[in-house]
Every structure is written in structure tokens, then in C-alpha cells.
Amino acid sequence: xxxxxxxxxxxxxxxWAAITPTxxxxxxxxxxxxxxxxxxxxxxxxxxxxxxxxxxxYDVLDSIDTCMLMTFTGNETPHARPMAIAQREGSTLWFVxxxxxxxxxxxxxxxxxxxxxxxxxxxxxxxxxATTSDDQTRIEQLWSGPMKAWFPEGTSDSDLIALxxxxxxxxYWDVSGGKMLRFGLGVAKSVVTGTEIDEDKQGDHxxxxx
Numbered sequence: 001x002x003x004x005x006x007x008x009x010x011x012x013x014x015x016w017a018a019i020t021p022t023x024x025x026x027x028x029x030x031x032x033x034x035x036x037x038x039x040x041x042x043x044x045x046x047x048x049x050x051x052x053x054x055x056x057x058y059d060v061l062d063s064i065d066t067c068m069l070m071t072f073t074g075n076e077t078p079h080a081r082p083m084a085i086a087q088r089e090g091s092t093l094w095f096v097x098x099x100x101x102x103x104x105x106x107x108x109x110x111x112x113x114x115x116x117x118x119x120x121x122x123x124x125x126x127x128x129x130a131t132t133s134d135d136q137t138r139i140e141q142l143w144s145g146p147m148k149a150w151f152p153e154g155t156s157d158s159d160l161i162a163l164x165x166x167x168x169x170x171x172y173w174d175v176s177g178g179k180m181l182r183f184g185l186g187v188a189k190s191v192v193t194g195t196e197i198d199e200d201k202q203g204d205h206x207x208x209x210x
Contacts, residue, residue: 057208060122060172062088067117069095069165071106071130079106080116086142091128091210095163096142098150104132104161113165126170126210133162167210174204 070080079102087094093115097103107113113130117123133139139162140155151157190196 053206054208054210056174056204056206057124057170057172057210058088060124060174061117061170063122064117064119064124067093067115069103070114070116071103072110072112073106074109076110078114079103086144091167093165093167094138094142095165096139096147096151097161097163098159099161100159103163107132115165115167121176122172122174124170124172126167128165128167128169128210130163130165133164135162138162169207170210171207172205 064085066082066084068080069083070078072078081103083095083097085093086096107130111129111131112127114125114127116125136155139160142162143155148154151160
């Protein structure tokens with residue numbers, strides 16, 4: 001509920017077969033013929049570690065109204081759904097949901113939760129711990145008009161419950177603004193020259209403890 005914005009047979013050595021189309025027809029292979037050494041590659045959006053400002057992570061988070069909230073079933077299968085973020089207090093996110101929903105059942109078997117969110121040029125992910133709250137004052141604080149589509153009785157609806165997610169670790173990727181232009185030029189140069197894109201052209205990527 002409240003998923004709209006509100007305010008992943010010829011036996012030949014398999015290594016040869018996987019790398020060369022002719023390996024299944026030629027054995028042993030010609031001298032000097034063999035699997036190419038893997039090319040070392042840097043990760044996209046090179047991490048600006050060791051220190052990343054929490055403010056940058058929160059800037060990305062605060063620009064996004066809706067996230068994918070992931071909980072886990074009893075057999076540890078991830079289960080995600082879109083949820084509107086009702087409020088952020090520091091590293092704590094608040095949501096409004098119904099008691100009789102799968103996410104609440106899943107939290108009864110484990111409190112681990114994760115979120116992912118994105119806009120057109122920025123992405124983030126974070127992990128943390130989720131708990132529920134019956135605090136009526138908190139529910140009234142989180143309430144907004146569009147929620148009535150899911151809870152017709154308003155804040156007095158007996159099915160209404162607040163969901164708190166305390167974030168612990170986060171990560172973001174950002175190619176907004178001028179970074180997108182640099183990224184595009186970097187990709188074009190790499191395609192033309194046959195070289196790997198420079199790390200400083202891949203946008204900002206940060207990891208942070210919250």
C-alpha cells in the first residue's frame with residue numbers, strides 16, 4: 001500500500017570450448033593457442049573512498065519520493081515493493097502501511113531491510129533494520145491526504161501502522177549535471193579509441209556508513 005509518491009557430445013575441456021568457437025573441432029589446440037587472460041577492469045563510477053560525505057547521500061535520497069523497500073521471506077528470499085517515503089529523520093526512514101500485508105509478515109521472521117531508489121541520473125541503495133510502530137501520534141504526523149485511498153477511515157483506521165527503517169550502510173551513483181556530459185564524452189572517446197573509460201569520467205560513486 002501507499003506505493004505512489006505522496007508530498008537481478010564431444011568431450012573437450014570446457015575452458016577451451018567457452019572461449020574459442022573452433023575448440024570443439026580442434027584438439028589439442030595449436031601451440032600458443034589458448035584462453036586469453038582476462039582484462040582487468042575498473043568498476044563503473046569509481047568509488048571516491050575512503051571518505052564520502054553523508055550529506056551527499058542524503059541529498060540524493062531527499063530528491064526521491066518513492067523507493068523500492070525490500071524485506072525477506074522466511075527462507076531469505078528478497079521481496080521488494082515500491083513505497084512512498086513519508087518522512088526522513090537523519091538515517092531513519094518512515095513509511096505508512098497496513099498491518100495485513102506481506103512485508104509485516106516477513107518482518108516477523110527477520111528485521112533486515114534494504115532500499116533502492118533512483119531518478120533519471122542518480123541512484124542509491126542502502127541496508128538497515130525495519131520495525132513497526134503503533135504510536136498514534138507518529139501515525140498522525142506521517143499522515144497525508146492521498147493515503148486515504150488505502151485507508152478510508154483516515155488515521156483512525158485500525159489497519160494503519162507506521163514502518164520505521166533505520167539505515168546503516170548506503171551507496172550512491174551520480175551522473176547528474178555536468179557529470180553526465182563528462183560521462184557521455186568519456187564513453188564516446190573510449191568507443192573511438194578502443195580504450196577503457198577514465199575513472200574520473202564515470203561520475204560520482206560513494207559508500208557511507210549512516
